[in-house]
Amino acid sequence: MHPKLRYPGLYAITDGPRDDLLEAVARALEGGARLVQYRDKTSDHARRHAEAAALRQLCAGRGVPLIVNDDLELAAAIGADGVHLGEQDLALSAARTALGEQAIIGVSCYDSLERARELAAAGADYVAFGAFFPSPTKPLARRAAPELLRQSAALGVPRVAIGGITPDNAASLVGAGADYLAVISALFGAADVRAAAQTFTDLYTSSGIPR
Ligand SMILES: Cc1ncc(COP(=O)(O)OP(=O)(O)O)c(N)n1
Numbered sequence: 001m002h003p004k005l006r007y008p009g010l011y012a013i014t015d016g017p018r019d020d021l022l023e024a025v026a027r028a029l030e031g032g033a034r035l036v037q038y039r040d041k042t043s044d045h046a047r048r049h050a051e052a053a054a055l056r057q058l059c060a061g062r063g064v065p066l067i068v069n070d071d072l073e074l075a076a077a078i079g080a081d082g083v084h085l086g087e088q089d090l091a092l093s094a095a096r097t098a099l100g101e102q103a104i105i106g107v108s109c110y111d112s113l114e115r116a117r118e119l120a121a122a123g124a125d126y127v128a129f130g131a132f133f134p135s136p137t138k139p140l141a142r143r144a145a146p147e148l149l150r151q152s153a154a155l156g157v158p159r160v161a162i163g164g165i166t167p168d169n170a171a172s173l174v175g176a177g178a179d180y181l182a183v184i185s186a187l188f189g190a191a192d193v194r195a196a197a198q199t200f201t202d203l204y205t206s207s208g209i210p211r
């Protein structure tokens with residue numbers, strides 16, 4: 001297990017571009033977010049670099065890892081803790097070579113236990129499944145069943161759940177074994193980001209589930 005992935009909980013994924021990005025992430029951290037992912041699908045390189053660098057500083061000050069979505073070069077340039085890769089992104093082996101052994105490399109496995117087994121064996125630091133629910137951010141995302149979380153318990157790496165997760169449906173995923181709840185809209189779209197984060201965090205601190 002990667003030493004920086006010892007603490008399960010909320011995995012806050014950004015929904016930018018937005019003017020108050022740093023402020024919003026600061027609130028998510030106050031609400032207990034354990035991991036942050038910078039996810040910005042635009043091609044404004046200068047803004048993306050500046051935002052990612054500022055987030056790195058913010059997260060490092062709280063001892064929370066910052067992961068960059070898709071963009072290995074940006075992750076390396078700002079000294080991020082790691083990168084998240086999907087099936088359309090570069091290969092795990094290329095990212096490992098570029099970022100080194102200490103980097104957190106997470107991979108999307110969608111609804112595939114087979115892909116999770118393969119990538120965990122190849123050195124992925126966490127595997128992500130989903131979408132578990134209809135996602136406002138990615139309406140066409142492939143769907144996965146909570147059973148997958150139970151079936152993947154023996155993989156030996158943390159399992160992340162993503163897709164349409166809200167305070168109302170998250171408990172079932174925690175109960176099925178999700179080590180992290182990756183949330184975009186129900187977190188950064190909330191009127192009170194800190195309170196929303198705290199609600200997800202409380203599912204771990206009050207669940208009594210040993211982690
Ligand atoms: C934690 C986490 N899980 C899944 C994804 C999705 O990755 P991907 O399939 O590459 O899709 P995009 O996010 O790049 O649109 C993720 N980013 N983070």
Ligand SMILES: Cc1ncsc1CCOP(=O)(O)O
Nearest residue numbers: 131135137141163164184185
């Ligand atoms: C990136 C991604 N991959 C599967 S669903 C999703 C988006 C999750 O966002 P939301 O929490 O708003 O459903």
Ligand SMILES: [Mg+2]
Nearest residue numbers: 070085086089
């Ligand atoms: Mg991707």
